[in-house]
Amino acid sequence: MLEPFKYLLQPVALERDQDGQIIREVPGETMHLYTLEQLAGAVEQWETQLGRLNMEQADGSNVAAA
Numbered sequence: 001m002l003e004p005f006k007y008l009l010q011p012v013a014l015e016r017d018q019d020g021q022i023i024r025e026v027p028g029e030t031m032h033l034y035t036l037e038q039l040a041g042a043v044e045q046w047e048t049q050l051g052r053l054n055m056e057q058a059d060g061s062n063v064a065a066a
Helices: 036-059
Strands: 007-009 012-016 022-027 031-033
Touching: 007 036, 031 036
Parallel strands: none
Antiparallel strands: 007 031, 012 022
């Protein structure tokens, strides 16, 4: 009988130019998760991190980050 063991999550963000064309992919660290709750939490954390990075970039406080 098979049962879930773990999930490997590789989050990737896209950066687009002003015309909406994809100019690069920004991969996050691969995560090993064992429950759906951990998976949901990791996705939420990734999206929160992206939101912070976008805010920093918009106000110029993290211009060199990539």
